Amino acid sequence: MLYAVIPAGGSGTRLWPLSRAGHPKFLHPLTGSSASLLQETVRRLAPLSTPERTLVVTGVAHATAVARQLTQLPEENILVEPSPRDSCAAIALAAAVIATRDPEAVMGSFAADHVIGDPQRWAQTVREAVHGAEQGLLMTVGITPTRPETGYGYLQTGDPVGDGPLRPVAEFKEKPAVEVAEAYLRSGHHLWNASMFVWRVDVFLAELARQQPDLYAGVTAIAAAWGTPAQDEELGRVWPTLPKISVDYAVMEGAAAAGRVATVPGDFGWNDVGDFHTLGDVLPTDPAGNVVLGTDAKADVLLRDSSGLVVVSQSGRLVSVLGMRDTIVVDTADAVLVCARERAQDVKALVDELKQRGEEALI
Amino acid sequence: MLYAVIPAGGSGTRLWPLSRAGHPKFLHPLTGSSASLLQETVRRLAPLSTPERTLVVTGVAHATAVARQLTQLPEENILVEPSPRDSCAAIALAAAVIATRDPEAVMGSFAADHVIGDPQRWAQTVREAVHGAEQGLLMTVGITPTRPETGYGYLQTGDPVGDGPLRPVAEFKEKPAVEVAEAYLRSGHHLWNASMFVWRVDVFLAELARQQPDLYAGVTAIAAAWGTPAQDEELGRVWPTLPKISVDYAVMEGAAAAGRVATVPGDFGWNDVGDFHTLGDVLPTDPAGNVVLGTDAKADVLLRDSSGLVVVSQSGRLVSVLGMRDTIVVDTADAVLVCARERAQDVKALVDELKQRGEEALI
Known part of the structure; x- marks a missing residue:
């Protein structure tokens, strides 16, 4: 079974007046069911993980709402960031906490506010990514692009490796201009970066230690105190010192350059519900x-x-x-x-x- | 000074959800000021009439709201219809009540829910109509059409009489088809019927007696009891028996055929705020x-x-x-x-x- 990490942040400004700073989009039911996007995300993980192995990283403002929406999660699985430090600190803290429970665990990171049209197909794709992760790769799930979208980042992939769906990721690309996006769409070698990651926590933390030693030291120190009486003091001392940086920029780009990142293309009706x-x-x-x-x-x-x-x-x-x-x-x-x-x-x-x-x- | 009668009825369904059955459009401020259309109507009458000579005819449901919006009107000037009997009964009752106070009074009838762009010009036009009324004509104020409107009735006029603006009204025309409306616009002999009437009450009541003897007898009986202890009983007894008919159809068409109706064309930015x-x-x-x-x-x-x-x-x-x-x-x-x-x-x-x-x- 996979450890699942759900970073639940971002205010969803373009979904105003529904989404508010105090009640962002992941807390809202936006799929026609009564479940919020966050609840749907956890529900979708059922074939891959368990509540005991599902962790949510969220901000102080939303901790209680998350706790009430996800009553099945153990309290200690809701990691509350004292302040927003971007995605690398959030995901790295979760990885470090998981590593204290199971040093060779495979974890997947999935945004709290995305919609997946075909959850079964999505789960199958994640399973394929898990196979890559077990081999020591930092895996992403890339989305087969359906239009020259300029609002997303892209993964530039190499040719498939072996018989499976795995492809090496050569480079992470920023949001492109429209001509560039059109070229990406034609190339057949570019996927949307949906910020879905699957890796062994030891592999990720080693890569973090190599590229971001301060961040590594910080989250390791916090994780060591996690669940002990020293937790909040350690969190309060270390967290504000962590660099504010995205996991793509802090770790994945460097890892891709070092040949350690691969992807499986996903084709399961993904949408980030941006507006x-x-x-x-x-x-x-x-x-x-x-x-x-x-x-x-x-x-x-x-x-x-x-x-x-x-x-x-x-x-x-x-x-x-x-x-x-x-x-x-x-x-x-x-x-x-x-x-x-x-x-x-x-x-x-x-x-x-x-x-x-x-x-x-x-x- | 003119006696002014303001029929305040109609729910303004096409102005929903602002206008409601219980709070129709004439009670709403719809002109950018804080005054309701009804209050604007009374305000506009200031150069022509006085609160003591201004009567409102309204339904049971709106009597209190009207009373509160028009605190300057004497209580006995708010005539409350026990049930809606269309415009002839409403206007005829007002005419009969006025006749008990001043048998040769000139009265004008003006809807509670119209907008007038240029009130001074409007007042000047009404004064011209008063001159016609004093000569014993049933006067209307017709609106110079600016488009082939199919939502209004029209007045078909003859050539101007003498030097003044007065024109005889040959016929009242129903809401026309678009081709007919276009022909009216070209003719130069058709005006919009804005349901603005000016007449001597004795002339109107004589014409009512000739064409609608039952209605005449009814409103005369009620008016005789008006302001006496018998008022409500008489109203309750007679009112439900009055025919439901518009004043145009009941009186004006027949009077026009008899050569007793004239009009002055108005050009003062009239709008019935229909939607x-x-x-x-x-x-x-x-x-x-x-x-x-x-x-x-x-x-x-x-x-x-x-x-x-x-x-x-x-x-x-x-x-x-x-x-x-x-x-x-x-x-x-x-x-x-x-x-x-x-x-x-x-x-x-x-x-x-x-x-x-x-x-x-x-x-």
Whole structure:
């Protein structure tokens, strides 16, 4: 069985006004079920892991909400970061804590706020990655690109190794310009980097020690105190000193250059739910092509002569839409958003404007 | 000084969810000021009439709201209809009550829920109508049409009489088909019927007696009891027996055929605020071409890269709109509407659907 690590951070600004600083997107049910993205992530892990082997790394602000949503997880499996230090510190702390329990454990890291269309196929792909990890590789699950997306990073892969699906990762690529993204799509050698990692904790920690010795020393010290009376003091002393850096940049790029990273291409309907437009693309529509999310959507939403809508009804008020196309309507207790789907990315700018206005209660 | 009669009825279904059965459009501030359409109507009458000579005819459901909005009106000037009997009974009752106070009074009837762009010019036009009324004509104020509107009735006029602006009205025309409306527009002899009437009460009541003897007898009986202890009993006895008929159909058409109706063309920015699209056309826009109405619109509305909007913010929640064109957004405490401006007329269909669903609380 795999150890699963779920970094649960990020505010999901482009999903405002649903997603708020105090209640970010991973805590919301955004897939048509009553389960939050975080709960769906844990549910999806059932064939691969157990609650005892599932760890969530989250911020102080969300620790209680995470604890209440994931009652099946042991308390000590919810790692609370005293402050945000980016993904490397979060994942490395989880790896170090797991290593104290099982030094040769294989762990996978999976974001708390992604949607997977075909969970069974996803689990099969992760199993293939586990095989690579057992051989000592730092594995990623890359997503077969379906469009020249400029909002994601890419993995540049070599030719398949042997008969299996494994491919070496030659390089991690930043978010590309559109022409570059188009070339990637044509190349057949580029996958989306979905920040899904699978590795043996000893292999990862050795690579961390090589490339980021301070980070390695810090998380090892914290992990040694984990579950002891000294835990919080050690965390409070060491954590603020850790460098703020992503795991891609801190470890994976260097490891790829050293030939230690491989990937298995995934083709299971992955989506990072970056904005309401994307959300609409990944969820099932009604016969008119509208996606409706809400606790009691049948009673609360009245659509007429409308298509291509993404409607989120969260306040219990009636949301009525007439004669609209390709529009996002989000209704919450204190704010309503009406937005063209093609402008979904720019919801972030609205939140920035509210910040400037000092409307902290709304963001 | 003129006696002014303001029939205040009609629910304004196409202005849902702002306008409700219990709080129809004439009670709402819809012109950017804090005054309701009803209050604006009374305010506009200041150069022509006095509160003592201003009468409102309204339904049981709205009597208290009217009384509270128009505190300057004497109590006995608010005539409460026990049940809706269409415009002839309402206007005839007012005429009969006025006749008991001043048998040769000139009265004007003006809807409670219209917007007038240029009130001074409007008052001047009404004064011209008063001159016609003093000569014993049933006067209307017709609106010079600016488009081939199919939603209004028309007045077919003859050539001007003498030097003044008066023209005889040959016929009242129903809402026309679009080709007919285009012909009316070209003819130069057709005006919109805005249901603005000016006449001597004795002339009107004589015409009522000739064409609608039952209605005449009924309202005369009620008016005789008005202000006496028998008022409510007489009203309760007679009112339900009165025919439900519009004043146009009951009196004006027949009077026109008899050569007793004339009109003065009006050109003062008239609008009947039939729906949110129309409302948007008549109110001042911000630099981006958006009309925003609300108690605290500056704080409650955040528009970005949007134009041609009509936004009504009534709940105190933040209404944010991004990248939208020609859209209506109405936010109330229990319902939100998002509607293409070109579909504004069809808001009525949404209300019908809510009725069918039994959602009485929302309509």
